[in-house]
Amino acid sequence: MPRISTLRITRSHKIATAVLVAAGSVSAIAATGGTSEAQTTATRSSISVEPVAAAGIPTAKDAAAKKAAQETAAKEAAAKKAAAARKATAEKDAAEERSEKQAANRSTERKAVTPKKFANNLDGWIRESLDIMKKKNIPGSYEGLHRNIMRESSGNPNAVNDWDINAQNGIPSKGLLQVIQPTFDAYHVKGTPKKLTDPVANITAAANYAADRYGSIDNVDSAY
16 A cells, blocks of 8 residues: 555656646746847847848949949040041041142143243253253253354354365255254254254254263364
């Protein structure tokens, strides 16, 4: 009997103890849970959370990015416009330069094509002859030509010597500088008439002959 009674008490005691322990655990868990939730709330309140833009409303960051993009686009447009202006100016300058060169070339061509005009008299014949002689590298001066012309023919382009040895041989001296036909044919200057008594042809042929024989018509002071 005593053994059975003792066993029952022991079991009842254990059951009661277990109930108390369980109740205590629940209280502890509740207490712990409350503390943890408070700590979590406090932790969350201490974290800085960036504001989230509402649907369709841009944030300050979005506005700044958009402004920067617009400024970049404006700079690129200005740069393109400036480049186009520089290109247009360069093309205009190049066109003007080409036009000026073409005009200069046309002017030069006209000058080259248009022959110089000389008076149809002794002064004009000498000057025209000197112009041709310069191009053909034939030496001689106005003074040298004029001096010899006045001695040989007195400035008469049709003068003929019909008494000297050449005349006696059938080849009389003719023209301003009294040239015989064989000499004229040998020293005729291309570009002048092939006529012995033509004033310019006579002068240039005589000057060409004198340059070959005497170095220059300027060196001739008598019959040559």
